[in-house]
Every structure is written in C-alpha cells, then in structure tokens.
Amino acid sequence: MNYFELFSIPVAFDVDIDAITDTYRALQKKFHPDRFATAADSEKLAIVQKSSEINDAYTTLKNKVSRAEYILKLRGLDIQHETQTLQEPAFLMQQMEYRERLDDISQLTDMFDAVIAFEQTLDEESALLQNKLTAYIENNENEAAANIIRKMKFMAKLQIELERLEDAQVEF
C-alpha cells in the first residue's frame, strides 16, 4: 500500500492538504497505539508500525518537496539514498556565493537586517525552484524534477544554517 493508497487518493502532485489532514486524523483515531493500550506487547508492535507509517505518509504528502520525491520514487527514481551529486557549475557557483554571504553575515555584530534580507533571497529562489518542480513532475520530466529536488536540498541546508545563526544570537 503506497502512501497515496493509504490516504485513498490518486497518485498526483496536486493534493488537497485539508482533505489529507482530515484523513490523517481519522486514521490515527483508529490506529494510534493508545487505542490498543491493553493489548499484548507483541500485538502492539504491528500497531506501532502501522501508526508510524500513517505519520510518515502524512509528513511526506504534506510537504511539496518530499511529496515530489515520493512520486519520483513511485516512478522508479529513488533519490533519497543516492550519492550522486549535482553537475551544474552555475548552480554550484551560486551556492558558493551564498555560503560566502552566510560567512559575512556571521561576522556582523548586528545581523538582524542582513538575516532578513538573505532569508528573502533564499525564499524567492526556492519559490522559483518549486514552480519548476511542479511543472516537471506534472509533465513526467522525472530527471529534470530530480535535479530540482537536489537543488532544493541545497537551499534547505542554507536556510537551516541561517536559522542557526539567528538562534545563536538569541542565546546570550
């Protein structure tokens, strides 16, 4: 049973988040281990696995990137455990520039404005990538879509590091 089947919806990139959230809650009401609190330990194992699967399915389907990645996997292109790296010099150059900018920001005593500005740049860049991703997935251009996801993973890492910088400021 794949995640789309588990949620009883067709395999498609466009999903109704509110609807899957309702289904998610209905499924957990039925399969959460708390409903089986008095069952034998060994029986609980199966239910924990089912409930975990429902949680994982919901998290995967809810987020655009993980949903796209999952659809690619269903189409036979598994990039989750790959070791292959991007071969696009232009994109990698831009990443290096972003890294330098991150470094510069970390040197600032008052980084507030710089953080906000950089955050905006990254958000805009990610939004562009996301639009492309939607088009590629819907047109079955799987390799192109996979490349976008690889790029989005780079962007996500930058965003996390930017958040870390910000956090470090707060914790005096």
Place this chain on the structure above:
Amino acid sequence: MALLQISEPGQSTAPHQHKWAVGIDLGTTNSLVAAVRSGECTTLPDENGHVILPSVVRYQNTDEKQVGAVALANAELDPTNTLISIKRFMGRAASDVKSSYADLPYQFVGDDDGLVAIDTAAGVKSPVEVSADILSTLKNRAEKTLGDELSGAVITVPAYFDDAQRQCTKDAAALAGLNVLRLLNEPTAAAIAYGLDSQQQGVIAVYDLGGGTFDISILKLTKGVFEVLATGGDSALGGDDFDEVIVSWLREQWDLDSIISPRLSRSLKENAKKAKQTLTDQSTATVNITLDNGTELSAELSKATFESLCTGLINKTLIACRRSLKDADITTDDISEVVMVGGSTRVPLVRQKVESFFKRPPLTSINPDLVVAIGAGIQADILVGNKPDSDLVLLDVIPLSLGIETMGGLVEKIINRNTTIPVAKAQEFTTFKDGQTAMAVHIVQGERELVSDCRSLAKFELRGIPAMAAGAAHIRVTYQVDADGLLSVTAMEKSTGIQSSIQVKPSYGLSDGQIADMLKASMVNAKDDIRLRMLVEQQVEADRLHESLIAAIDADGDLLAEAELNTLSDALAKLLDLRHHQGTEEQLKAQIKHVDDLSQNFAALRMDKSVNAALSGQKVDEV
C-alpha cells in the same frame, strides 16, 4: 482491546467490565495519584487525608524505609540516607551527577559511564529503585482507596525527558509492579485536565515549571485530536534552582565556608525554599539558621532581591518558549490559551513574565500541583477501556533529535526533534574499508553536531558482514520510536539479511534481567510466590492471544492462503494444549512468541483491510 479486534473510534468491540486505572504524577518534589471515580477524576488521599506525597525516601537500614512526609521530616537529622529530588538523577550518568551535584549530602557511586546510584544505610540504591519505592507507596494507596487491584497506570514524564530518562521511569514502574499503559508528557496531561480535549479548538501553550524540570509544549486541538506541534525545555531547570540562588545568596551574606556539613547544607536548602514560598504573598522573608557550632544567624530577603536573583532563570524559560513557537511555526498571536503547571509557577514574577510574553493571562484555575495527576488519571481511564465512546487521540512528538555517529565523531540525525510519534526512519550506510566485516552503531540524542556534545544512548555492533570492497555493503539502520517516546534500533546488511538490534537500554537503563532480579528480590520480601505469578501471567496472555486470533480468523481467515492458515491454526492448537495441560511458564512463553511471529503477516493484512474500510466508510459519510 486487542490488536486483532480493530473497532471504529467511539465504538467498543464488546461489553466490558469496569477496570481501575490510575494516573501518577511522579514529580521531582511531590508525587500524586489520581483516578476517575463516578465520572470525575480526583487525586487520592492517604489515610491522613493528604493527597501530596513528597518524593522523598529515607533508608534507615536494610529492612526499614520511610516514604513521603515522614521521610522529609527527618531529612535534616539523616541527610545522607534521605533521598530528595531523586528524579533529577533518573537516567543520568554517574560522572554527570557527581560534577553537577557535588554539594549534595549523598554518597554517589557508579562507574563514570554507568548509571548513578547512591550508597545508603540500606545499601546502594539506584534512582530507579528509589522511584519504584515512591510508586509502590502510591500504588498501595490507590488499591486501598479503590478497593481493588489496578489494571494499569499512566505515568507522567517531563516532555523534555530523553530516551534514557523515559526508560528509567518505565523500569521504575515495572519494579513497583505497575502495568504501564502509557508514559504521558506532563504538559499534555495538564491540557487534558483542563478539559481542553472536548469542544475546544485552537492552539494551547502549556508552561510547566516544576521542582526540577521545565517544559514548554505547544498543542493544537482539533475535534478530539491533540497534536503536539512542538515541545522544548530544560530537564535540569526548576524550582530547586530558585532555592539554590537563595542558598548562594545566603552563603555570600554570611560568608560561609565552601565546604559545609550535610546537615547545614540541607537546612540551608529547606530554609531557602520556605523563604521563596513566603515571598509569594509577602514582601520580605526572614531566614534563621543555626550553624554546626551553635551560632545563630538571621537574614532578611526582600522580594525585589529575590526577583533580581531569579530573573535570569525565568528568562531562560522564555527563550525556550520562543524557540518552541518557532518550531511550531506560529507566533504568540496564534495562541488561544496558556496553561500554567507546576508548583514553581506560584512565584509571582514567573506569572508576570509568562503573561507578558504570551500577551494573555494564563489559566490557573486547577491547582498547579494536582493538574498533571488529574490529566493522567483521565487518560488512564480512557486507555484501560472505561470510556469506549471517547475518541480522544494524543499525537506526541520526540523532544530531542535522534542520531547516529558517523565518521569523525559527527552526528547524522535520523529523526528530527518535534517529529510526531510513533515514527520509524531508516538510513543507509556503507563500509569504508575493504573487507570490513563489522560496523559499530552508536546511537545519540541531542541537537549538536558533535557526538561528544550529545547524549550517548547505546552502542552495538553489527557483525558478520561478508568481506566486500569498501562501499559495496549496504547497511540499513532503522530507528523506531513508540508512542511512549522509547527507541529501538535495528541494523541490517541488505545483501545477506544479517541483522542486529537493540532496545535502547544498556548504557543507562536496566536490562530485563536486572529488572527480573530486582522483582524477585522484592517478591521474596513480600512472601509472594513469584514462579506461580509468572506462570499465571503467561496463562492469561495465552488465553488473550487465543481468543483474539480465533475471532480474527473467523472474521478474516479468507485473507490468508490455506497453508498459512493451517500453520497458524496448528500453532494455536498447540498453545491451547499447553495452556490446559500443565505447560510451564517457559513453554507457554515460547509458544506465545511462536504464534505471534506467525500471525504478524495476518495482522498486517487485517489492518490494511481495515484502513480501506475506514476510508470508504468516511466517504459514504461525506456524500
């Protein structure tokens, strides 16, 4: 309700009898037990009418111990044998505790990497054993008050407790002879107590400042589903630290020696605590102390001074609040209620600062000392099956990321903090040397990048990997966290299927063998026939399994191929035979395991069928 009897939410599978289940708040300072009686959840009093049991155990000698108020009253007389705030040491390494709590009057023992324990007049006592003594006292109180044996208990833990601390709590309950229905996070319990489960919708912040721990949880309520969006806190920050800043201030005022007697140390702490409590509604507090040489000292502590001393501590809690809001991806404007839990929220400055941070007055109508136990009692009543109509579901999260050590002492996160549990995640690794035949798996918990900055939970080795070129082996490591927040890890080499797994216990928790030994030791004292009891337990288990499987086969036997169905039926027949013809505990246990293993596939098939039924039913409703 057994696994194989899946029912619709809000519908019971069979008529059932009432069972007693309790909620226990195993607190740093105080512990309580609560149960639902005649539809209402109340905390249960002891024979003197007190509901609060101070979490204190005094070990006088091997045969005698005192628990609760009587033990606390003797703390100054017998400081080294009177164990207070033991929860702070749960799941902690000896080296940790020795350095953090060097000025406590206890004789800490234990290897640096092993669990801490304390040498007392009754021998070496681990925090698990001490907690078990507190839990036993509450269990006895409940059974006396309710007039019957308990079917189960919900034990609360700080949301921020890590795996080792949770495991130790569960071990303590097992040692006290309690059947743990669930480890419930304290803030979640408080939210349930406020009845926020029923009609309300919205986002709640629960601010829980107890004696030794601080928790902040952000929960979302939708139609009976409690979703924890984020949780954070500090498992070593609480009211005790407020007392501690007063103690430091007093020592400075009086210019006391850096090393003082255990009696004086205890006396300072108790008086500091009283001063803190006085300052809740007075503007000054007087502290009187008698030194070991008989000199009497006195000091005046003003509210203003106290508040300036503890502002830093309170700000630390607010930083955690800010971070949790961020993790939940919301702002203070989205919060519809703020719930205050824990005795330390009585400090007026705490209330003020929390109110101004969240921009709304917090809910305090339920006594903050009782609220957690009451919530746990309500949940226990539901879990044990007394409220078949309830469709309340709690979706909790793990408080700290779980990771694995990779090359260079770095941590690779496998499950991120604030992931909804239960959860299973797998990650693939490979060998880095030609011909490598073993791989060490080191499981850590925490947010930092270096292994040395995180909490080490367990280590194990996957052996017998066939010799291959570096990078050719595919080792799949799976982390599974259950609804209690407890982790188990499996590693498997994919080409050969060689597998190794661990319930995360050995570094810090007790092994099953140790628990069994302790149980046996405690049973001898109780003059209980342990072997008989264990046999009866297996017989009950055998009956339960037999009954649920027969029902399942009746309903859905057609899901299985004939051969599989026959194998299963034969195994069941053998189980029934053992059960009724003098099967030993070991034989029964082995056959139960065998039947279980055989029926896993059947259970999975039935659940998938049930998922389809659930969803198609839902669609009919929507039409």
